[in-house]
Amino acid sequence: xxxxxxxxxxxxxxxxxxxxxxxxxxxxxxxxxxxxxxxxxxxxxxxxxxxxxxxxxxxxxxxxxxxxxxxxxxxxxxxxxxxxxxxxxxxxxxxxxxxxxxxxxxxxxxxxxxxxxxxxxxxxxxxxxxxxxxxxxxxxxxxxxxxxxxxxxxxxxxxxxxxxxxxxxxxxxxxxxxxxxxxxxxxxxxxxxxxxxxxxxxxxxxxxxxxxxxxxxxxxxxxxxxxxxxxxxxxxxxxxxxxxxxxxxxxxxxxxxxxxxxxxxxxx
Amino acid sequence: xxxxxxxxxxxxxxxxxxxxxxxxxxxxxxxxxxxxxxxxxxxxxxxxxxxxxxxxxxxxxxxxxxxxxxxxxxxxxxxxxxxxxxxxxxxxxxxxxxxxxxxxxxxxxxxxxxxxxxxxxxxxxxxxxxxxxxxxxxxxxxxxxxxxxxxxxxxxxxxxxxxxxxxxxxxxxxxxxxxxxxxxxxxxxxxxxxxxxxxxxxxxxxxxxxxxxxxxxxxxxxxxxxxxxxxxxxxxxxxxxxxxxxxxxxxxxxxxxx
Numbered sequence: 001x002x003x004x005x006x007x008x009x010x011x012x013x014x015x016x017x018x019x020x021x022x023x024x025x026x027x028x029x030x031x032x033x034x035x036x037x038x039x040x041x042x043x044x045x046x047x048x049x050x051x052x053x054x055x056x057x058x059x060x061x062x063x064x065x066x067x068x069x070x071x072x073x074x075x076x077x078x079x080x081x082x083x084x085x086x087x088x089x090x091x092x093x094x095x096x097x098x099x100x101x102x103x104x105x106x107x108x109x110x111x112x113x114x115x116x117x118x119x120x121x122x123x124x125x126x127x128x129x130x131x132x133x134x135x136x137x138x139x140x141x142x143x144x145x146x147x148x149x150x151x152x153x154x155x156x157x158x159x160x161x162x163x164x165x166x167x168x169x170x171x172x173x174x175x176x177x178x179x180x181x182x183x184x185x186x187x188x189x190x191x192x193x194x195x196x197x198x199x200x201x202x203x204x205x206x207x208x209x210x211x212x213x214x215x216x217x218x219x220x221x222x223x224x225x226x227x228x229x230x231x232x233x234x235x236x237x238x239x240x241x242x243x244x245x246x247x248x249x250x251x252x253x254x255x256x257x258x259x260x261x262x263x264x265x266x267x268x
Numbered sequence: 269x270x271x272x273x274x275x276x277x278x279x280x281x282x283x284x285x286x287x288x289x290x291x292x293x294x295x296x297x298x299x300x301x302x303x304x305x306x307x308x309x310x311x312x313x314x315x316x317x318x319x320x321x322x323x324x325x326x327x328x329x330x331x332x333x334x335x336x337x338x339x340x341x342x343x344x345x346x347x348x349x350x351x352x353x354x355x356x357x358x359x360x361x362x363x364x365x366x367x368x369x370x371x372x373x374x375x376x377x378x379x380x381x382x383x384x385x386x387x388x389x390x391x392x393x394x395x396x397x398x399x400x401x402x403x404x405x406x407x408x409x410x411x412x413x414x415x416x417x418x419x420x421x422x423x424x425x426x427x428x429x430x431x432x433x434x435x436x437x438x439x440x441x442x443x444x445x446x447x448x449x450x451x452x453x454x455x456x457x458x459x460x461x462x463x464x465x466x467x468x469x470x471x472x473x474x475x476x477x478x479x480x481x482x483x484x485x486x487x488x489x490x491x492x493x494x495x496x497x498x499x500x501x502x503x504x505x506x507x508x509x510x511x512x513x514x515x516x517x518x519x520x521x522x523x524x525x526x
Contacts, residue, residue, distance in 0.1 A: 057427070057431065058430075059430075078431075079433045081431060082432075083431045085424050089422065089424035091428075091443070091446070091447075092447075092523050093447070093449070093523045093524075102432055103432035103433055106434055107433055134523040136524070136525065150428075150432070154431075156431070
């Protein structure tokens with residue numbers, strides 16, 4: 001029997017504030033992800049896409065439904081799922097090297113092994129010369145490379161990324177996208193990537209999940225049939241890319257319009 | 269050669285930076301020299317310096333300073349220990365927070381020196397009484413800073429650690445303690461001058477030794493040049509201790525800040 005890597009099974013999440021009405025953040029979300037697949041989740045702000053990612057990560061429990069990884073329900077954060085946040089979440093008291101080796105220390109690897117793995121990811125992420133710097137001394141792009149290195153060095157099966165490039169400037173963002181795509185080509189990790197950039201989602205992933213504005217439901221799942229081994233320029237220029245991007249964008253646009261349209265019809 | 273030049277440069281620089289202090293001393297000497305202020309009220313700066321040398325030579329100053337420092341640092345040390353433990357417990361244990369939060373809120377504005385007479389009645393004119401008063405005075409800033417430090421730990425750091433294989437029981441040691449260290453050290457920086465203020469005040473109230481005892485004793489006898497000598501030395505001492513703590517915390521927190 002075929003078993004998907006990850007199954008999100010009828011997941012709902014309701015936040016009950018101390019005052020006021022409960023908020024339905026996620027409403028019966030269902031999808032599955034195959035091993036080695038790169039899937040993006042896009043949607044307007046407040047559609048619950050980060051919440052969904054945190055439930056998959058095991059940081060917060062769903063109100064109902066469940067997440068299965070290799071057929072086993074998720075109960076808590078686990079070493080099979082690595083996380084990368086928009087705000088990096090590096091340990092500020094540890095150097096670049098100290099951050100990358102954190103998970104390796106927790107794994108109980110030998111000093112020699114740790115040294116080799118750290119070296120590999122320092123090279124891969126082009127962090128040579130910055131090993132002994134503290135996060136506060138780094139630029140945003142560099143911090144995110146450290147965060148990525150820290151997660152990759154730990155070697156989780158699934159990479160969960162919460163708008164990882166959202167805080168970066170446009171140029172750095174493009175470079176990071178290329179690097180991530182390269183890493184995926186090389187490692188074939190299963191990646192779930194949350195973003196509000198349609199272009200980014202289509203460029204990076206094989207499937208794009210579009211979510212509705214509150215309550216967050218799956219609006220559509222769009223396959224991206226583009227050869228991702230091509231260069232960035234070729235991908236962006238291909239008719240398939242443009243077609244798919246427009247399709248995803250029209251889906252997202254409907255949701256954004258619903259949100260803004262409530263107040264003023266002339267905004268867009 | 270470069271090293272020597274560097275030391276010389278930093279010496280010149282610190283002299284330059286502390287120049288306003290020397291202006292104040294010069295002004296002090298000048299107004300007393302010109303008899304603009306009676307030396308019965310304000311002794312001459314130069315005679316204060318002579319008294320400092322005299323007191324240092326006789327050993328009276330060092331002996332009393334060491335008594336006060338012993339009391340201040342003992343009280344501070346107990347305050348830090350208890351404050352950090354209580355602050356951590358409050359931030360992580362709901363029922364402990366519920367119990368202590370209102371007590372701390374109510375007692376926070378109270379100057380703890382106000383309790384000195386009562387504590388002296390309980391414990392007598394002893395070192396223990398003085399240490400206890402310092403402990404009370406330094407406890408709350410440590411608790412409050414530790415408490416808010418732990419509460420302000422970014423949950424994404426905890427989540428990251430969990431995803432990188434840290435068992436939940438180790439989060440405290442691996443993430444919460446280092447992440448809240450800047451706040452704890454800040455609490456200590458606030459508590460340190462408080463300890464000095466409290467110990468001097470407590471010694472004013474009742475004591476048989478210490479800097480506060482010397483100051484109030486010389487004051488009562490009208491020996492203002494001796495009194496000023498003690499005050500001046502104590503100011504310098506507080507300044508040095510404050511610098512040491514600042515340098516230590518800067519070294520400990522070289523990862524911190526923008």
